[in-house]
Amino acid sequence: MPSAGSEPPIADGATLRVEVLSVVFQIRVPQTRNTPDTDDPSLCVLLSRSADGVWTLPGGGVGAEETLSASARRLVADALDVREIAHLEQLSVFSDPHRVPTVRTIASTYMGLVPSDADATPPDAAGWFAVDGLPPLAFDHAGIVETARHRLAAKLSYTNIAFALAPARFPMSALSEIYCAALGYPVDTTNLLRILSRRAVVVATGTVGKTGRNGGRPPALYAFAEKELRVTDEFATLRPPM
Amino acid sequence: MPSAGSEPPIADGATLRVEVLSVVFQIRVPQTRNTPDTDDPSLCVLLSRSADGVWTLPGGGVGAEETLSASARRLVADALDVREIAHLEQLSVFSDPHRVPTVRTIASTYMGLVPSDADATPPDAAGWFAVDGLPPLAFDHAGIVETARHRLAAKLSYTNIAFALAPARFPMSALSEIYCAALGYPVDTTNLLRILSRRAVVVATGTVGKTGRNGGRPPALYAFAEKELRVTDEFATLRPPM
DNA sequence: TCAAAAGTGTTCGTAGTACACCCATGT
DNA sequence: ACATGGGTGTACTACGAACACTTTTGA
Numbered sequence A, B: 001m002p003s004a005g006s007e008p009p010i011a012d013g014a015t016l017r018v019e020v021l022s023v024v025f026q027i028r029v030p031q032t033r034n035t036p037d038t039d040d041p042s043l044c045v046l047l048s049r050s051a052d053g054v055w056t057l058p059g060g061g062v063g064a065e066e067t068l069s070a071s072a073r074r075l076v077a078d079a080l081d082v083r084e085i086a087h088l089e090q091l092s093v094f095s096d097p098h099r100v101p102t103v104r105t106i107a108s109t110y111m112g113l114v115p116s117d118a119d120a121t122p123p124d125a126a127g128w129f130a131v132d133g134l135p136p137l138a139f140d141h142a143g144i145v146e147t148a149r150h151r152l153a154a155k156l157s158y159t160n161i162a163f164a165l166a167p168a169r170f171p172m173s174a175l176s177e178i179y180c181a182a183l184g185y186p187v188d189t190t191n192l193l194r195i196l197s198r199r200a201v202v203v204a205t206g207t208v209g210k211t212g213r214n215g216g217r218p219p220a221l222y223a224f225a226e227k228e229l230r231v232t233d234e235f236a237t238l239r240p241p242m
Numbered sequence C: 001t002c003a004a005a006a007g008t009g010t011t012c013g014t015a016g017t018a019c020a021c022c023c024a025t026g027t
Numbered sequence D: 001a002c003a004t005g006g007g008t009g010t011a012c013t014a015c016g017a018a019c020a021c022t023t024t025t026g027a
Helices: A068-080 A141-157 A174-185 A191-198 B066-079 B141-158 B172-184 B189-198
Strands: A018-027 A042-049 A059-062 A086-096 A104-114 A127-131 A201-207 A222-224 B016-028 B042-049 B059-061 B086-094 B103-115 B127-131 B202-206 B220-224
Touching: A018 A068, A018 A174, A018 B016, A042 A068, A042 A141, A042 A174, A042 A222, A059 A068, A068 A086, A068 A104, A086 A141, A086 B086, A104 A141, A104 B103, A141 A174, A174 A191, A174 A222, A191 A201, A201 B172, A222 B103, B016 B066, B016 B141, B016 B172, B042 B066, B042 B172, B066 B086, B066 B103, B066 B189, B086 B141, B141 B172, B172 B189, B172 B220, B189 B202
Parallel strands: A018 A104, B016 B103
Antiparallel strands: A018 A042, A018 A059, A042 A127, A086 A104, A201 A222, B016 B042, B016 B059, B042 B127, B086 B103, B202 B220
């Protein structure tokens, strides 16, 4: 057994805190006018205002008998009255010893997604902010939001993750708007349907929606085939033979 | 503010332990004869034998002034004399309250990669095992290895992660063997070169290697253009316009 | 009948696979 | 010379992007 170098002191309970932070996204119109010009729906994050007036990601400590994901769900639901998280997944752990100056705090982070038709009205101490033009956030929370945003954009292209952002039934144009808001660039509705159909991610419901206020053909309504995350394009290259 | 349900007791220092576990991979011939038939190189994991004789992933507690990744490096290097980890990245956090029966232990896990030419000879209490046919592992460690294996296979197809498994210079046939061992199915050497060249992942060094023992043309030697992880195929679909 | 929105179809480029064929070396 | 391994070239396929054209509705 190689004798180790200097073994650093192990952080014990007195000095090590574990917190769970969640980046909760919804495609919606922001509540705050941080992005003025348009009223198109955009990618929004749920923020809560801490006691000292700083905006933070919802989060807190881990329950003794909970997994971390259960803690994340509880902390978001309890503190902010948002219970309709359709998908929750782990992001990175942030562990810089000084990311929180007072006590050494390790943050295990999650990304949560809320369907765009969910009426997720947060209480006064919270709000939905467009991810472009966030207010200053506490500690390293801004970086965590960026991580989540990247993860979401990446997964939109090779999984069915959009099931958690879309209503139960929707016209393809609405889904296209969701993709557009999350990715930050326009998406061709036509091709989106083709791609998601080929992968059996979305299926036609046979029903049609109502036409818009200025005329137009009534849209067919589609639905996601599954409401569990599924990787739909596992091997971009180097696929297994046969 | 919605009054929460029953707030569970927050796990404090007395009841909550944080450990770091690493799945360290190397493409090599296993030390143990757990896969008998062939002596082709295969994907191997570094395991260490605990005091009570059970095989475990290398790991331990977090240092007070360390990030988790620094802890992971230290724990692998100190305990097992493997210092040549060319790439280290986070995997999931495993947080089931009873994953370790005695004390509530949250495991933050990492995947580490060691180049196939590194002479990483572990001490007696450790060994390299082929991932197919591992001995019984402690707690949930077997599942953690599976997670790592999947992650590695996935990243081989859309990143340059193989830089951390290959020697500094190598013939394409050797790289092909590495991919084959990590993926579990044959990879066409010809096409591998084309793909990795187009993406500027590998470049020819201009040098040639020695021919094998039974004749054959001497191979051109290649090298990875970068030795930092880079995503080379970010958008399989829904790419940004222009 | 016209504008607006939705749906269909066509063309094009390109990445990846499979596989045949050619080259360089040791024995 | 020939076996052995390495390298080059050539179809073939399939997916996705772009975009034109047609259909269905409300005003």
